[in-house]
Amino acid sequence: MPSRPARRSDVLAYESAGAGEPLLLIHGIGHRRQAWHPVVDRLAEHHEVFLVDLPGHGESPAHVTDGRSPRQALIEPLEEFMAAAGLERPHVVGNSLGALISLEMSKHGLARSVTAISPAGFWRNDVEFAYVRALFASVIATSEVLKPVAPWLMRHRWGRTLGLSWLTARPTAIPSEVAYADLCNMLDSKQAVRDIIRGGYLFDGAVPADVPITIAWGSKDRVLRPYQAGQARVRLPGARHVELPGCGHVPMADDPDLIADTILATTQDTSTHLRRTA
Template sequence: MLAYERFGSGEPLVLVHGIGHRRQAWYPIADRLAEQREVILLDLPGHGESPSLVKDGRPVQEILRDDLIELFDELDIHRPHIAGNSLGGRIALEAAADDLVSSATTLAPAGFWRNQVDFAYIRAVFTALTGAATLVQPVAPALMRTAPGRAAAMGLLMTHGGRLTPELAIGDLRGLVHARPALKTIIEGPSTFDRPIDPSIPVTVAWGTRDLVLLPYQAARARKALPNATHVTLPKCGHVPMIDDIDLVVDVLLEGSAHPRLGLATYDVA
């Protein structure tokens, strides 16, 4: 069973972090969301406090879907709203395509790169991140004590990493090292997202203009692939935008999960 936290009141909203991260990625906005939603934070397999990711010959996508369904059953929630960042955004889109959720809100979802050359860049970014996180472990507490140190350590992922608390920043670095085996397994077989989603399921795709991981050109590819979705630009936000613009990201997630199965309407607010 995946590790999770559950709090707040209202319609259930499941929040899924990105590759190499952990459920605490959502802490900067979780309390705000919990004022209007029942918030469910989870750790993906091989991340945070969840069990290791074990393929047993199955595709990673199948494992992630089955773990999500098992969590829904455990929590006794049916067709919750879901939101995700990066890999979590891809999981949210897959859940919508599988008709498992009432809405899907995504922040820089994975799966919209052009080709293997583009993905080689993404793989290189995460190789650099995990390598650097491993090297700085002995000095991480001192490095993360200052806002400039946190900003430098998190610079590839977010624009304002210095706003993280030292505790969150240290935990994120340790979590990245812990997730290395799962990260290696997940990125060994990349695929683009090209599945149809029932137009009655509201989908939101938001992208930071300063995303250094899944470069902002991918927002245009997502717009073309998902013409019925709401497409939102996050000015001056990085790949993990939850600390970069708390108010805007909260608004996007609340609006994206406000109305289940809205019908065939198409929205564009970019």
């Protein structure tokens, strides 16, 4: 999908495509709405698709807590955006932090269905979460050092492999200009990343029984390791649990057809409220 100029609500920057039941796509921490571009065309054949930049990311305003809890600071901007855009209970798809947000939205009656791809909030203990904190701190520090040579680095397949293999299983599938823009976005959003990670929490697993939910996990996820899918199965036994073979933490460019098919299988569940376990 070619990049389009962002549209702005009073809350978030976004873009949209297609027609049909609304589908809201929420990216992960340190990323931006363009992460979904590899799958948007397929999804737009069936849905009106909305891609948003989270607060403090992409072209959206800063992430501000204003004394709100971490949950409220994540959910309320999306709720305000939906009200401004006239979206009533869209299908919601999220990756990483966005997947945690999508699950929280289901608890608040804001989602018609949820596809959560490698959701945050399913680590087992503080030690595992410490790994996530250390990983992002390391990536931000390395990106700051490499930024002066990043345009040259990302032109090369080996450079994208070096810079992006922690995030995706097929880093060479990311165009060089997109890879460089993603690196710049990570640095621009670093304060939001730090604030959000500081307020990280476990998802409690309480979701409505009438919302179809799919939990999908890449088999090569190096950020939220695939064993966390087992925790998701325990906390969300009524969800549909699927593996994404050969996919990393941000899998949309790893296997666009598989990701689109996984999402569409969930959105089509709403007619029967079918709930499955693997």
